[in-house]
Amino acid sequence: MSGLFDDLRDLYQEVILDHGRKPRNFRRLDDADATARGDNPMCGDRIELFIRRAPDGSIADAAFQGRGCAISTASASLMTETVKGKTADEAKDLGAKFRELAMTGVCPDCGASFADEMERLAPLSGVHEFPSRVKCATLAWHTLNAALDGAKEASSE
Amino acid sequence: MSGLFDDLRDLYQEVILDHGRKPRNFRRLDDADATARGDNPMCGDRIELFIRRAPDGSIADAAFQGRGCAISTASASLMTETVKGKTADEAKDLGAKFRELAMTGVCPDCGASFADEMERLAPLSGVHEFPSRVKCATLAWHTLNAALDGAKEASSE
Amino acid sequence: MDTLAPATFDVARIRQDFPILSQPQARGRPLVFLDSGASAQKPRVVIDAMVRCMETAYANVHRGAYRLSELATNSYEAAREATARFINAVDAREIVFTRNSTEAMNLVAHGWGRGVMKPGQAVLISELEHHANIVPWQMLRDDKGNELRVCRITDSGELDLDDLEMKLADGKVGLVAIAHMSNVLGTVTPVERIVAMAHAHGAKVLLDGSQAAVHRRVDVQAIGCDFYCFTGHKLYGPTGIGVLWGKPEHLDRMPPMLGGGDMISYVTFEKSEWAPVPAKFEAGTPAIVEAVGLHAAIDYVTAIGMPAIEAHERSLVDHATSTLATVPGLTLLGAAQDRGGVFAFALDAAHPHDLATLLDRAGIAVRAGRHCAEPLHTRFGLENGTTRASFGLYTTREEIDILAQALTEAREFFR
Amino acid sequence: MDTLAPATFDVARIRQDFPILSQPQARGRPLVFLDSGASAQKPRVVIDAMVRCMETAYANVHRGAYRLSELATNSYEAAREATARFINAVDAREIVFTRNSTEAMNLVAHGWGRGVMKPGQAVLISELEHHANIVPWQMLRDDKGNELRVCRITDSGELDLDDLEMKLADGKVGLVAIAHMSNVLGTVTPVERIVAMAHAHGAKVLLDGSQAAVHRRVDVQAIGCDFYCFTGHKLYGPTGIGVLWGKPEHLDRMPPMLGGGDMISYVTFEKSEWAPVPAKFEAGTPAIVEAVGLHAAIDYVTAIGMPAIEAHERSLVDHATSTLATVPGLTLLGAAQDRGGVFAFALDAAHPHDLATLLDRAGIAVRAGRHCAEPLHTRFGLENGTTRASFGLYTTREEIDILAQALTEAREFFR
Ligand SMILES: Cc1ncc(COP(=O)(O)O)c(C=O)c1O
């Protein structure tokens, strides 16, 4: 393979391409407690997110459907994996940390509470060098907040 | 007098200043056959022109009222003097020649038919060097055309 | 009465920032540019910023997924942020870029006047308004029936606040639209009081800052108004760009005036969804390079300091007030306590248009006419208009002296 | 099939006219700018003309009675005359300067749609329209009830003239508003036929020339349309200026959209009288410097020659058509017979946005998305949008080769 795009391997790590091509939890949840739609009008990304809560209020299951670029699809896929078992507050906290990571490439105080989770999300940190793509990575998390807050729509705008 | 404005004596010749200060035929014609209003919205000049025709159709009397700068007032004043006794066609022809004079400073084929009249109007030829003032000089003549054509308003725009 | 500008304000140095001021002029006379109120000259930093944008960082905004377009988008949005800071808006999203302040006022007349106000509500303007703050409300009235009320001004050219109070009293006024500074009288209006009075009667307030924003620090939060607008070309910035600031809750309620690209989220043939503000009001490709130029202009005046600019202007106003008083046969229009550097006058011997032609020959650029404020001139019985000298931050006392001298001679010329 | 551009068209020399093309780029790769359809780069002559205006001849227009203002007014009006000649208008007064073509179309939707058309009359657009030629008509429909009809396009991206005929047949269509060239498909529409069909059914015709005016000689008299518009920034000119041409008898009947200075003859508080066209439509201080820049842009392309520009583009189109066909997994959108230099495509392995990010890294500036033509993408089932490469007069065959090569590698990258 030519090296024309070699320096993009940071952004498109293998795990991103893999989740982009074969997103996990890519399905409807017919017994969802909460759903929300997330839109990025700029590039036409649109996801529908489904959340099922456990009796204790924590996230028992998360899934999504929709369309989007590799970054937004991979981010949604990784998110659904990562938030399972979290309480709503934990999930939001994690989302805030992730957004910091996506925007700056680092998240100094992240290791403290969610070391493992942040490590799983780390492959998306390369997006911070591509300002126009940050929204792709954060769309799923905006949508999660909306679902947890009972809103029906989120927009990355 | 200082020389600050000396080179403006071409534009503001004594006859212009005189007609500007003491316009001739500055009155209503209560027995007018035709009247027209002329407007120069740009500087607020506004004249009302009155024409009375002789039985043979020629211009028996011409007068005007209104407000305007020295140039437009002098031009209207000189015009009313000049067109008396002319037929409508002659007056229009004279107006066309005058407009050429005002815009270019010369009127090569003017002498032919209206040598005397053009000489009386000549003091206004200096206006051609002041493009924004040409309209001031031609407003009265536009209005004359309107009056002769039976229109009620003319605009120098 | 002759206060000095602060020592930091070096007008000679500032003049060097403006290329046109050192251009050779016809007949070798230096340019005495006293028409900044109509449009100001541009400092080199503004010109350079526009050139740099076009030579190194130009692309359409909001659209591309490539570096140049990101650069351009960042520059455009940075201009919005600088504009927000300039008038102390809470958030850059409260800033809508328009073509000029005329479009900004029309945007309010459309979005608020037609879109939000009730048919029975009135608009209250004043006698000293520029046509840009008259005609849109006439169009609204003729179209939707909203009454147009006009607050009187006093003979000294100040708002008659008793009349304002009276015209607000019945609570029917939905919007008060008033100039922050008159472009003819120089009058600076008491905007905080106007806002308090209007709000007490349930009316919103739009301020036309076309003149004021050039001359003093504007703080929309401190003023408390609902809408504020100004125009780039008077603020030493480019033509083709103006600013409407509005409280976000107001902007949210306003329908857009123009439809097209960039102002919608989703489009089908059946229906479109508006984008959030300010995009909703910015249909199509905006004035990108002009926004960059406006940003440079804002940085320029901010670096000099609006207080310093205001102090310099105050000193010019004092000087002009006393100097013009010495010109025989000259009548100044307006004598407000609080005023900016705009002087309209009538000379007994000369029509304003003739006077301007003379002054032009002396290298002095002034305006003649009614300055897009015809009703104001009618109010003062000056159907012929006035001649107007207006100052910029590069204006000097010497220029005012030259004007006064020329006026005196012009009077001789015409007598 | 590979026609050569005429020998007089020296693209290497032309590229030197555009400062940005020789700017050093990030990562040392040369800039391959393939987004001219969104906005074109500016030649030095345009930048210089704007600088010269601001440095030597700037003042507000139409207002001053002094030399600088006359100079500026002359420059502004000379730009109008040059624009009139450029599209072969009969008279410069038929040219209205707007901010962009979006505003031009809104002006027609307002002045003709709301002001002249009857409530029962319909507007007929097509599936290939830009949002700027969709949303204003939706707003008109939602506001005044005028039906909005949409002419279908064929799978190859051409107007379905049978459908056009059918939708005109009942004589209810008051206005046909169609792009002269699609900004996605590249399709050039058969404007003379459209005009003939529309006129036969009593409908007026507005052509959106935003793309077409850049690529070929436009002659509004030969076309016979009623309105035509284009936008400065795509024609190598400044942002902040666009053009609406209209038949004078139409413009005369249209009420103004914006009220303010310079668009009225007389103002009292009771009533204002509109100025004659085009002033009626140009409220407030116009984009003076931008008009001067547009004039320079028009002179620039005219000096090169629109036929030469068209021939160069045709050779690029042929080259791109054959070269892009060799890229595995690439689907081109549209295959019109008569087309301009705009290619939107989908690559099987990559989302358009990801693809654009990759290409950007290779120094290639393309757009990803729906290019303000969402319904068109929906029509082709491409909700994710497309990636689009669009050419300017400085585009070379080598750049197209670089694009094709990069697309091939990008596909490998994502597989
Ligand atoms: C007080 C006032 N309002 C509005 C305007 C209109 O500004 P613009 O022509 O830039 O829209 C002006 C200047 O002409 C002005 O002085």
Ligand SMILES: Cc1ncc(COP(=O)(O)O)c(C=O)c1O
């Ligand atoms: C076909 C077409 N119409 C209209 C527009 C709108 O142009 P502007 O954004 O300059 O108003 C564009 C470009 O974006 C276009 O390509």
